[in-house]
Amino acid sequence: MTTSVEEVWAALENLADPEIPVISLRELGILRDVRTGADGLEVVITPTYSGCPAMSQIEDDVRSTLENRGISARVVTQLAPAWTTDWMTEAGKEKLRAYGIAPPHQTPAASNVVRFITKPAKAEAVPCPRCGSSNTLVSSHFGSTACKALYKCLDCQEPFDYFKPY
Amino acid sequence: MSASTDYLLHLADNALVLGQRNAEWCGHGPILEEDIALSNVSLDLIGQARMLYQLVAALKGGDVTEDRLAYFRDSGEFRNYTLLELPHHGPLSGYAHASLDYATTIVRNFLYSALMALLWEALQKSGNAQLVAIAAKSLKEVSYHLRYSRDWLVRLGDGTDESHARAQAALDHLMPYTQEFWAACPAEAAAVAEGVAVDLLTIRDDWNGIVDAALAEATLQRPEIGGYVPEGKNGVHSEHLGFLLAEMQSLARAHPNGNW
Numbered sequence: 001m002t003t004s005v006e007e008v009w010a011a012l013e014n015l016a017d018p019e020i021p022v023i024s025l026r027e028l029g030i031l032r033d034v035r036t037g038a039d040g041l042e043v044v045i046t047p048t049y050s051g052c053p054a055m056s057q058i059e060d061d062v063r064s065t066l067e068n069r070g071i072s073a074r075v076v077t078q079l080a081p082a083w084t085t086d087w088m089t090e091a092g093k094e095k096l097r098a099y100g101i102a103p104p105h106q107t108p109a110a111s112n113v114v115r116f117i118t119k120p121a122k123a124e125a126v127p128c129p130r131c132g133s134s135n136t137l138v139s140s141h142f143g144s145t146a147c148k149a150l151y152k153c154l155d156c157q158e159p160f161d162y163f164k165p166y
Numbered sequence: 167m168s169a170s171t172d173y174l175l176h177l178a179d180n181a182l183v184l185g186q187r188n189a190e191w192c193g194h195g196p197i198l199e200e201d202i203a204l205s206n207v208s209l210d211l212i213g214q215a216r217m218l219y220q221l222v223a224a225l226k227g228g229d230v231t232e233d234r235l236a237y238f239r240d241s242g243e244f245r246n247y248t249l250l251e252l253p254h255h256g257p258l259s260g261y262a263h264a265s266l267d268y269a270t271t272i273v274r275n276f277l278y279s280a281l282m283a284l285l286w287e288a289l290q291k292s293g294n295a296q297l298v299a300i301a302a303k304s305l306k307e308v309s310y311h312l313r314y315s316r317d318w319l320v321r322l323g324d325g326t327d328e329s330h331a332r333a334q335a336a337l338d339h340l341m342p343y344t345q346e347f348w349a350a351c352p353a354e355a356a357a358v359a360e361g362v363a364v365d366l367l368t369i370r371d372d373w374n375g376i377v378d379a380a381l382a383e384a385t386l387q388r389p390e391i392g393g394y395v396p397e398g399k400n401g402v403h404s405e406h407l408g409f410l411l412a413e414m415q416s417l418a419r420a421h422p423n424g425n426w
Contacts (some may be wrong), residue, residue, distance in 0.1 A: 050303055051213025079217070080299035082306065140199035141314040146206040146307075150199060166306050 003071045008034045008041055011069050018057045019145060022099040029087025030058060032078060041073035046083045048166070049146045085166045097129045102151065102162040126162045128153035138162075170294065171222050172245065173357035175235070176399050178218035179246035182236060183407070184278060185211030186414050187250065188271065196268055203314060207275065210307040217300045237418035241407040245353065248398035249274060249343035251407040256339045269332035272318045273340050279312035280376040281347055284369040293361035316380050323384025330385065337381075338389045346396040347373070354399070 012034075015025050025031040025045070033044040043062055047055050059075050066073050085104035093103035105124065125134045133155035143150040148161040189208040195201025219232035254271050255264040286308055289301035322333040348370055357363035381388050396404075418424070 047213075047303070049210055049213060050217060050307060051209030051211070053209065079296070079303060082299065082302040084306075140203055141310060141317070142199075142203035142206040144202070146209055164310065 003041060003073075005034045005036065005041070008043060008066065008071060008073055011066060011071060012043070012062065015061060015065050017054070018061060019054045020096070020099070020101065022095045023092045025058060025062070027089045027092030027095070029083060029085075029089075031062075034073075037074065037076075039074065041071070042076050043073050044076050044078050046078050048083050052146065083166070085163065096163060100129050100160055101148065102126050102129045102160060104163045104165045107165040126151055128156060128158060129160055130158045131156040170357050170360055170362045171225050172353035173363050174218050174222045174225075174297065176245040176351075176353060178215045178222065178235070179244045180250055180278070180282075181211040181218065182215035183244070183246040183410065184250040184275070185209075185215060186410055187254065188275070190254065190266065191271065194266060200268075204271070207311050207314070210304075210311065214300065214304045214307070217303070221296050221300065233418065237415045238422075241403050241411055242401050244403065244407060244411070245399050245401060246407075247278070247343070247346050248396035248404050248407075249340060249346065250278060251398065251404060251410055252340070252343070253406055256335060267332065267336065269322055269329070269336040270340065272315050272322060273333065273336040275311060276315035276319045276380065277340060277344055277377070279308050279315055280373055280380075281344075281366075281369075282308045283312045284372050284376075285364070285366070288364040288369055291364065297362060312376075319380055319386075320384045323381070323386040333384065334386055337386055341389050342391045342393060343396055345391060346398060349395050349397070349399075351399045 009026075012031060013024065013026060015031075017023050017025055017028055017030070020028075028048075030045050030048065031043070032046050033042075035042050035044065043066070045058065045062065055077075059077070062075050084107055086107055088104065096103045105126075124138075126136050126138075127134050128136050128151075131153060133153055135154045136151050137154055138149055139152050139159070140150040142148075143161045147163060147166065149164050150159065151162050152159045185208045188204045188211070191201060191204040192208070193201065195204060215236070216232055219235045222235060223230045223232055252270075252274070253264075254266040254268075256267070256270065258264055283305065286301045286305035290298055290305075292298050292301065319333065322329040324330070325333075347366055354363055354366070358365050378388065396402075398404075398407075
C-alpha cells in the first residue's frame with residue numbers, strides 16, 4: 001500500500017516543537033512541504049536559527065513519528081527561502097501567548113540593518129502575554145534560547161520571553 | 167572552484183573562531199543574562215560555520231566532512247581574521263595572564279558584526295545559490311548580534327569612568343586589527359572574480375558609518391590606526407589561534423572518527 005501525501009501531513013499534524021511543546025512544527029512554519037520525490041515521499045523542513053540545537057531533535061522526531069506509523073519518507077532540510085517567524089500561523093501565535101511567550105511581531109518589510117540597530121525600542125513595544133500591558137522593558141536581547149528575548153512587564157512585574165521576529 | 171572554497175572557508179573560520187571565543191564566557195558571564203546572550207551568539211556563529219563547512223565539504227567531495235574541516239586543520243590552514251582569535255583582554259607580555267575583559271568581547275563583536283551585517287546583505291547577490299541561502303539566514307542573526315553588541319558598546323562607553331576607560335582601551339587595542347578587513351587577499355579576489363564573493367571595499371564606507379555613529383553615541387574616540395596589517399585571512403595568525411584550536415580540537419583528535 002502506498003502512503004499519500006495527505007496521510008503524511010495528517011501524521012505530522014500534531015507533532016510538537018521539542019523546545020516549545022504547545023506549538024506544532026507546522027504552526028511554527030518549520031514543516032514546509034510533503035512531496036513525492038524521485039525516491040518516494042519527502043518531508044521538507046527548514047532550520048530556524050543556524051545553531052538551534054533543537055533542529056536535529058526535530059528531524060529525529062519527524063522520522064520516528066512516521067516510522068511508528070509504518071510510513072517511510074525521507075527528511076530533507078532546505079535552507080532557502082530562509083525560515084521566518086512570519087510563517088507562524090495565527091493559531092500558533094495565540095498558543096504561544098497563552099503559554100506565556102509573547103508572539104513575534106511581523107518582520108519589517110525590506111528591513112534595513114542600520115535602521116534596525118539604531119531605532120529598535122519604539123517599534124517593538126511588546127505586550128505582556130500575562131496582563132496585556134504594553135508597558136514592558138527588554139532585559140536581555142537573548143533569552144532562554146536564541147529565538148527569544150527576555151522582557152519584563154512593568155505593570156504586573158512578570159518576566160516573560162518574547163519570540164523575536166526573524 | 168578552489169578559490170571559492172578558500173573564500174567559503176574564510177567565512178566559516180571567522181564564524182567558528184569567534185563562536186569558540188565567545189563561548190569562553192559560558193558559565194563565566196558577568197551576569198546570567200550576558201552568559202546566556204553570548205552563548206546564544208556563539209550558537210548562531212557555530213551554526214553558520216557548520217552550514218559553510220558543509221557547503222565546502224560538498225564542493226570538495228571525497229572524504230572531506232564538516233568535522234574534518236573544523237577539527238583536523240592546523241592554524242596555518244585557518245583563514246579567519248586575526249581580530250577574532252585574540253583573547254578577551256589587551257596585549258600582555260610573556261607568560262602573563264589576565265582575566266576575561268567584557269569590554270574587549272563587546273568591542274570585538276561590534277566591529278565584526280557591523281562588517282558581517284553589511285557583507286551578508288551584499289552576499290545576497292552572490293553567484294553561488296547556496297551561499298545566498300546561508301547569507302540570508304546569517305543576516306537575520308547578525309542583525310541581532312549587532313544590535314546587542316552596539317547597545318552594550320554605548321552602555322559601557324557612556325557609562326562609568328571605569329567602563330568608559332575599559333571600552334576605550336579595548337577599542338584602541340582592537341581597531342588596528344580591522345585594517346585586515348580591507349587588505350588584499352588572493353582567495354577573496356579570486357572569489358570576487360568568480361562572482362561568488364563581493365569586494366569588501368564596496369561596503370567600507372557603510373561600515374565606517376555604523377562604527378562612527380555608534381562610537382559617537384558611546385562617547386568613545388576612534389583611535390588613529392596604522393602599523394602592521396594582520397593577515398589571518400591569508401593563513402598568517404597570531405600565537406593565540408594555536409591555543410584556541412588546541413582546546414577546541416583536542417577531543418575530536420583524541421577520538422578520531424568517534425561517534426556519539
